[in-house]
Amino acid sequence: MASKFSDSVQKRYDYIIAGAGASGLSLAWHMLHSPIAEKNILIVDADLTPENDKTWCFWYSGTPPYADLIYKKWTTIEIGLSSERIAQSVDEYHYYGLRSVDFKRTVLEAVGAHRNFDLFQGSIKQLSCSPSEEVAVLDTEEQSFEADYIFQSCLEPPGFKEEAIHYPLKQHFLGWELTVDKPVFDDSTCVLMDFDKTFTEGVSFMYMLPWSSKSGLLEYTVFSGQLLEKKAYENKITRYLDNRFGLSPGDYQISRIERGVIPMQDRPVIPWYTSRVLNLGTQGGLTKPSTGYTFSRIQDQARAIVEGLLSHGAPGTPAVSSFRFKAYDLWLLDILYTQPREALNVFHHLFTNNSMDEIFRFLNEDSSPFEDLKIMASVPYLPFLRAIWRSRKRLMEI
Structure with a gap:
């Protein structure tokens, strides 16, 4: 892998992945295992050294992504409430832990050994498009690179405004x-x-x-x-x-x-940084507002990007959440932000009145409208009525 960190990298690529975190390397892995691997691809990050600094966890139905790299699987979930602890076995959605060091080492070694992938270690200073908007440009302190498309997880999208967030x-x-x-x-x-x-x-x-x-x-x-x-x-x-x-x-x-x-937060989803630079992961609005979980959504985005490139030469940009799940997320954010004591009561009823499989299905946005109603009927309604009223305008904006 170290041999790819050199000054011999070319200036022009088909695709550039800017950022070697969970989202960037997930995309690299999906590209590597598809016909996209025949394209010339560059991965750029300020630090390409695998470190044991993060643990990514997620629930999943079926065989999980990166099954060979899973560090630990749990089949029982415990919730500690005010006076009791509830432990439930999960039959459908098992809970998985993946260490960043294992994931990063495996992906970087695999792409580093491939003839069409280059690795460049350097700080990303700017992402832009050519005046014709036909080429994406990445600038580091040392040099610049061009590509048909850049996929980035390093920089806040230009359209994002911190002051516009209602629930920070x-x-x-x-x-x-x-x-x-x-x-x-x-x-x-x-x-x-x-x-x-x-x-x-x-x-x-x-x-x-x-x-x-x-x-x-x-x-x-x-x-x-x-x-x-x-x-x-x-x-x-x-x-x-x-x-x-x-x-x-x-x-x-x-x-x-x-x-x-x-x-x-109630962040707007901003898919594109510029017309040729696509936002990945949290920068692309993939973090689920009500839970903070992102990893499974990253895999969905990576698949959509590769499928779009293969089918019509442009990356796919799947919708992150349907309107009803955006509403559920916003209502819970409102309660967490304005009524944290009420939020504890909501969590108490949620976990005592539903199975963990039902809750994971709902949080994974796999539930039907009927199943959603069952979940909503299991928790106190007054906090949600207040949240619906307070957040009604914001829901139309995001």
């Missing part, structure tokens, strides 16, 4: 990957949300991915507009390990810290 929520978290001296974790069970009722500035919960009975990743996660100090997340994790498992700091070793911020 963030999903922010800090996690510890740790090992313990004695078996305390149930590695068949993912703790999806163990709610923290003591937190009053938003909605917060512990998220736990046990790798084995003695190791796992624990993240303190918050839905709110403001980030916390690093020590605040760490204190919550320390207290959780003590209260739930009786573990003091001397009982475990922290091997890695994972921290992130994911937008949970």
Whole structure:
């Protein structure tokens, strides 16, 4: 792979992938396993070194994408509510964990060995089109590259305006990957949300991915507009390990810290950066506003792009969500942002009155209108009536 990091890369390509994160490398993988691999393709990123810095999780019905790279699968989901913990087996939608280091290493090694793929490590400064709008241009500090199309996940689209966001929520978290001296974790069970009722500035919960009975990743996660100090997340994790498992700091070793911020906002979907530059992943509006999950949608987008290029020479741009699911997302955002205490009550009813398979089907936007009604009937209606009224104009704008 290192041999492809050279000054011998050409200046003109058929396609350029700008950004080697989950969305860029997913597209590269789909291109590699299609006739598109016969085209000349360049991947550009500021850092092409695989690092164990992210864990991507998703629920999936059937064989998951990148099945050979899945680090862990869970068949039981636990939810921690005010006075009880609910653990449910999932039959249709299993929960999967994929480490970024495994994914990035595998994809970069595969494309690096292919004669038609080049890799260039450098900071992306600008994306544009030629005056004729027939060629896309990528500028780095060192040089410029041209292509028929560029697919980018690095830069905010020019049409995005932060001040236009009505619900500026963030999903922010800090996690510890740790090992313990004695078996305390149930590695068949993912703790999806163990709610923290003591937190009053938003909605917060512990998220736990046990790798084995003695190791796992624990993240303190918050839905709110403001980030916390690093020590605040760490204190919550320390207290959780003590209260739930009786573990003091001397009982475990922290091997890695994972921290992130994911937008949970009423962002407009902006497919194109310019007429020849397509936005990928979060930059393309693929992050689901009400959950912060993106990985499965990235795979759908990558497939659509490749199918469009093969069928008519232009990338496909599938609709992200239908109108009704946009409405559901917006209503929950409104409740999370304006009524976080009510949001806890909504979550309580959602998880106690529905199976996890039903909830995952709904969140995956695979549910029928009848199934949607069942979900909506299972939660308190007053918060949603208020949200529908408050967000009615915004729904027409996004």
